Amino acid sequence: MADIESATAQKLLKAFMQFRKTGWHDKKISGHNPSEFKVLATIQQGANEKDYEMKLSEISQRLQVTPPTVTQIINNLEKDGLVERTVDPEDRRAVKIKLTPTGMEATAKARIRFTETFTGLIDYLGEEESEQFADLLTKVQHYFSELNR
Template sequence: MGFKPSEIRVLFCVARGDMKVSEISKRMHVTSPTVTQVINGLEANGLVERSVDLTDRRAVRVQLTQKGEAVRQKAGEALFSSFSGLIEYLGEERSNELAELLTDAYVYFAEREASLHQSQWSGDEIL
């Protein structure tokens, strides 16, 4: 589609509702300056627009434009098509095994990250 994966990820993130840059960066686990760079490009292409947060005039909120929603929808359809093709290629049983393994990997990394974060604040040594 001509967009970078980071741009598509931001579009999907912002599609949940208008968000502050800091909220987007937290959800994506990247710095605010990184998100700002991506948003600058998306805004230049007419995919997102910024507005001042009504409750905090220092903050900027980002929302999708109609064009941005159309691009996000096309990207979602392409992703769905890719996964459908993968499922067809692997078959149902192997696809289920893959889903279980990916879920286990996600849980492992989430628990590891939580443990590391807790260790940082409790004074425990981090490995």
């Protein structure tokens, strides 16, 4: 077991806190919030995987947030005309969500924006370290998800 007052632990903690403040995630893109784009991207993913309109509950599962959260985000997206709700004819309790053409455009624009940012990061770190970093992030995520159980 590593020493409880380990310098590495302190260094890690500090690095975590700094990293949290980078704000890689905080900017609006053409007036839409990060949380809205996450939902848009999730819907698009579903549409790509198969010709598939995603249920609200599936969005909630994929993003690991509660259904009311998704309902609210979808409300905003629908109000802005990026998304359409339709009652599932096979289960009339369920709601299927579909991107409108405007929604697809916005999603594409955001995806490009994020990809540019991360491509820039890869240039900055180099391909090898970037891969390493992604792997480490995933590994660390596993550690914490096991802690919380």
